[in-house]
Amino acid sequence: MKMSGAEMLLESLKREKVTHIFGYPGGVVLPVFDALYKDPSLQVVLTRHEQGAVHAAEGYARSSNTVGVVLVTSGPGATNTLTGIADANMDSIPLVIITGQVPTKMIGNDAFQEADIIGMSRSCTKHNFLVRKISDLPRIIKEAFYIARTGRPGPVLIDFPKDIILEKGDFVYPETVSIRSYNPTIQGNRWQIRKAAQTILKSRKPVLYAGGGIISSDAHKELLDLVTLTNIPTTLTLMGLGALPGNHPRFLGMLGMHGTYAANMAIHDADVLIAVGVRFDDRVTGKIAEFSPHSKVIHIDIDPTSIRKNFHVDVPIVGDARVILKDLIEELREISGGEDAFRHYQPWIEQISEWEKEHPLCYTLDKEVIKPQHVIEKIYQFTQGDCIVSTDVGQHQMWTAQFFKFIKPNTWLTSGGLGTMGYGFPAAIGAQKAHPGKRVIAITGEGSFLMNIQEMATVVSLDLPVKIVILNNQYLGMVRQWQEFFYGSRYSSSFIGQSPDFVKLAEAFGMIGMRATRPEQVEDVILDGFSRRGPVLMEFQVDPEENVFPMVPAGGSNIEMIFESPGEKDDPKKRDSILTA
């Protein structure tokens, strides 16, 4: 049976078990949207901006470990996706983005709504395809999904010219994929795993440093098994939160620029560092020459380019984190003879708990003004972590990472590598689509929220019960913090106090809006807001001058953590009333 390119696309998506498409229509993709109109088995989630569609697909993908699908038109539709694609590329989120393109004969002629999206997206996709023949289409879609989800996952873009969308051809969907130039390594090298096990067993002060790769490869169970067997203290990167339960006794908290004192000290003093599914990002390592200077490094990652890119490695193991951790646990069991062999870590664990006591994560409560960390803690207490949380980028993101305990993987959605303001709210929409019965919370700042505020129309029209928490401090808080520390408190362009009235705005969009301006209102607003059925926006007007601590100055060593604002040292009142989180 002959099928049009548009019909083939939809049929192929169904073969890939796609149920939701995040998108926005326009000129050249009209035939595809027309085919979607006739086919109710694929649900289109219409966002209000193409960037929102990509972030929503990211949230969908990350929260459910599947491939997110985006469909947009050519030209501006395609270019609007680029920030989202770059975000997915940095954070290894599997996406397939289908962009319409002007008819093949008009490519290169500056046609209406033409953009060279293949050229533009080359450096921010894992791979991209231009469909040049209708007969190639099924194979390209099959390969796109395969490339997006295997190896180190990432976004794959398919540029789909209008003449091929309309052309008819025979549809034969390939059963299998075989790309001779792409075969990601899954199994780790046996010898290297043995060497890693011996290194771990010989160590006295080991630290596990795990990241987003654990989530991508679904290795959280294996990570927990490894920690249970060995009792090794474990720190997680921003992208890795939830890989080990946030309330686990061996969990040190996040490491890096805004990591905990205990995590950064433990990394610094470690004699063996077991890095799994991480890439030694500069926000994690701080000054690289002083990062974990005494350790032998075991690095497990599926992406060979991550190994030895920024940091020396003694035992590199390329492959899938889940498969390798399984083998490593087996090897450790075999050569150690059981948990008793790891008893000698006890002094190290005690040392770390000293550090934990020395500088726990903390903030000072105030009677007059709401502390943002307090809001996060209250949300955690209310939900007990049984929810999906997304954030935008900035102070609120770091406070959420610090004070919310993520118990399960795939429940934490944040823009790590690219640091994309405007990510969080659309990502929450995608997560809610993937998990209709689950509580989904978008924690954001007033700056980030305004970057994709149009998606309020999306949640209202789809009646998605996303709960929006705005920590409004009237500033681009992280920018303000840096200006306070490093630019003599010259708050250049960081004051954005002229925000709209968010409660009225919520009402204008057709959702419930609530506001807390005083500390005693926080709990009531949370209780009320979270018990409503539909979407709710909760604005918390928080302390404009609150800073994120600890803080490692950019380019500084991770053990040079700052715990107080400039000038705060001399204020004994502020120092005394510390409340431990």
Added chain:
Amino acid sequence: MNPEIQVSETRKHYIQIIVENRFGVLSRVAGLFSARGFNIDSLSVAPGLDPSVSQMTIETQGDDHVVEQIIKQLNKLIDVIKVVNLSEFSFLTRETLLIRVNTNTRPGDRDEAFRIVEIFRARIIDSSPTTYTIEVTGDEDKIEAILNFLKPLGIKEVIRTGKVAVAREDQKLGTSKSVSRLTDGDMSYHR
């Protein structure tokens, strides 16, 4: 122990890449170099014996760590089938030049040009009353030498192919053993 990656000296590397003979592959490879600030000194591309693949020879510079990254990043490109750093082996390079020289600036120049062509076993492939067009093939030293000899005559134009390179026959190209030298023994580059 210094945890930073040891920096070795910068030297020239010849990288041979076998890629899918598809549209856009060259820009992927070139884009990778430019996006990461790696320089391409010369580049030659042509279809291989199997017309579904293309062969590239890239001449680049960097310390061992940079080149290791380049090779890993090249391998990561979906359309790249195989990457070999020829500088790990004993290898040969050749480049072909088409050189147009003046032959009538001073008396005797035409004979001198002819003599130089003989010495370097080059060929005159075109001739006009005032110029010769010379074809020469050789390694870097030979090319440099003939250019030096021809310079006094007045070189009007030089067109270069860029270098191609091949490992010597007794070298086992691209076996996992030879590649593993680069990679601490555990990176599967052969995909």
